[in-house]
Amino acid sequence: KKNISQKKELKYFETNQLKQFKDYLDKLPNTFRNYYHKTLYDTLLATGLRIGEAVALEWSDIDLDNGYIDVNKTIVWSRMETNSPKSMAGYRKIPIDRNTVLMLRLYKARQHQCFIEHGYGGKMAEHVFSNGLHAYPSREGLQKTLTKHLKLAVLPYLTLHAFRHTHASLLLNAGISYKELQQRLGHSTLAMTMDTYSHLFDDTEKEVVNFFEKAMANL
Incomplete structure (x- = not known):
């Protein structure tokens, strides 16, 4: 019943x-604030990262030359500090596509320029999603901004976690296996991945019938 x-x-x-x-x-107007949030949303969508994992990222965790993100920490929101992932499965390297690599390269350059212009400390620039004043933005603030954007886009309310669910849905419909998705999302068990996402794609039910028909035709 719970599931x-x-x-x-x-x-x-x-x-x-x-x-x-x-x-x-x-x-949207091409301000750094808009660019910042758009980059965050696109990163969440492209990686399936939890929002705490994304906010905890430092540029040293991202290999733009080889195209992957090393997930090794998350935010403890109550203390606004980083800590180790929830489980060993949370430690993982996520390959990222070329468009995401390019997006992050451009964002890094613009972030650097913006921080210099405003006199923000160099330490802040080590953090991918620092706002310049603080190393880590608050979850409440990020959700408030997303809610505002969704309302202006005439879309229903969604949480930041919706990008992770959307990432999973897109990959499953593209044909990724549950095992691959489990590793990418950092789930402890395969059962967790299947229980959470098995209903997100209906087309595969029809594909199963097609596979059966082909198997029978080959007898």
Whole structure:
């Protein structure tokens, strides 16, 4: 009963909603604040990182030459400090696509320029999603900004975790295996991944029938 309830409550961007949201973001004024949040959303979407893992990232954790992110810590929100991941499975290296690599390269250069212009300390520039004044933004502040953007984009309320669910949905529909998804998301068990996301793609149910028909035809 618990699993069924969790599945009903799982919220993520539908394909048309994701396109609508990205179109909205692309039309925003080209301020660093907008650029910052757009980069955060795109990073969450491209990696499936938990928001605490993303906010904890330092540039030394991202290998832009070889295209991967080394996840080795997360934020403890109550203390605004980093700590080790929830489990050993949380330690992982996530490959990232070329567009995401390019996006992060451009963002890093603009962040550096912005911090110099405003006189922010060099220490702040070590943190990927520092706002210049603090190493780590607050979860409440990030959610408040996302809620504002969703409202302006005429989309329903979603949490920051929706990007992780959307990432999983996109990959499953593209054909990734549950085992690969488990490792990418940092789940402790395969059962956790399957219980959480097995209902996110309906088309595969039809594919199963097609596979059976082909198997029978080959007898």
